[in-house]
Amino acid sequence: MNDSRTTKEGIRIHMPGDSAGMHKAGAVASQILDEVGALVEPGTTTAALDDFITRRIQELGATSATIGYRGYQHASCISVNHVVCHGIPGDKVLKDGDILNIDVTVIVDGWFGDTSRMYVAGRAPIKAQRLLKVTHDALMKGIEVVRPGATFGDIGAAIQSYAEGQRMSVVRDFCGHGIGKVFHAPPNVLHFGRAGKGPVLEEGMFFTIEPMVNLGRPETKVLADDWTAVTRDKSLSAQFEHSIGVTADGCEIFTPSDKFFPDLG
Numbered sequence: 001m002n003d004s005r006t007t008k009e010g011i012r013i014h015m016p017g018d019s020a021g022m023h024k025a026g027a028v029a030s031q032i033l034d035e036v037g038a039l040v041e042p043g044t045t046t047a048a049l050d051d052f053i054t055r056r057i058q059e060l061g062a063t064s065a066t067i068g069y070r071g072y073q074h075a076s077c078i079s080v081n082h083v084v085c086h087g088i089p090g091d092k093v094l095k096d097g098d099i100l101n102i103d104v105t106v107i108v109d110g111w112f113g114d115t116s117r118m119y120v121a122g123r124a125p126i127k128a129q130r131l132l133k134v135t136h137d138a139l140m141k142g143i144e145v146v147r148p149g150a151t152f153g154d155i156g157a158a159i160q161s162y163a164e165g166q167r168m169s170v171v172r173d174f175c176g177h178g179i180g181k182v183f184h185a186p187p188n189v190l191h192f193g194r195a196g197k198g199p200v201l202e203e204g205m206f207f208t209i210e211p212m213v214n215l216g217r218p219e220t221k222v223l224a225d226d227w228t229a230v231t232r233d234k235s236l237s238a239q240f241e242h243s244i245g246v247t248a249d250g251c252e253i254f255t256p257s258d259k260f261f262p263d264l265g
Helices: 018-039 046-059 126-144 152-165
Strands: 077-080 083-085 099-108 111-120 176-178 185-189 206-209 212-214 220-222 229-231 237-239 242-246 251-253
Touching (some): 018 046, 018 206, 018 251, 111 126, 111 242
Antiparallel strands (some): 077 099, 083 229, 176 206, 206 242, 212 237
C-alpha cells in the first residue's frame, strides 16, 4: 500500500505513516479520560467534569472537535444512566450508583482522536456492573474480528450475538464511523448485522467501534434539545468506544488505556 485512495463505498484507505498521527491524537483523548476519572464521584456535576476536560484539552495543546460542531458547545458528551449518547453536560449532580459515559474527541495536528468509556459514581448496582462488563466485552469482540478480508458485517454480528446472548440489546439508531483527518466519514460501522455482509476491510481503514448496549429494549428517542438520546423504556445503557486502524494482519487501537474499564470495587 503505497498511496492513499478511496474505495467504491467512499472509505478512505490511509497511508502507512498516517497511523502515527492517529496514535498521537488518540493518546491525548485517552489521557484526558484517564485523568477525569478521579473527579467522577457523588456530588460532582457533569458541567464540572466538562470544565476539567475543556481545560486539559487546551493545556495539552489539542483542539476540541465538538465545541462548535453543529452548534454543540461542550468539549465532551456525558451520558448518565438511561442516556444512550450525546448527553449535554450541565448542572446534573451525580448520585451514588450512577453510571456514565464520557465521550471526548480531540484534534492534534489535524488528526482526530475519538474515544469514550464508562465510569461509576460511588458503587454501581450489580445489574449495572454486569451491563458495563458486557458492553466492554462486546466492543472487544467486535475489535477481535477486524482484519483485512473480514467485513463490517462481521463486526456487527460479533457484537450483536454476544450482547443478545447475555440477554441485553444493541442500539440500532447510532453507529461508529470512519475517522482520520475528518471527524465523521464513511463507513457507518453498525453494531449489529450479518457476518459476511457489508464492505470488505482493507489495511489503512480507520474507524470507530462504539457499541451502545441496553439492559432493556434497543429503542431510543432524542429529547427536545436535539442531542440527548435516551432509552425509550428508561432502562440503563452503556457504551465503550475505541478508534482503530486496520493493519496488514489485524488491527491497532489508537485509543488504548489501562484504565479503559472502570474499577468496580
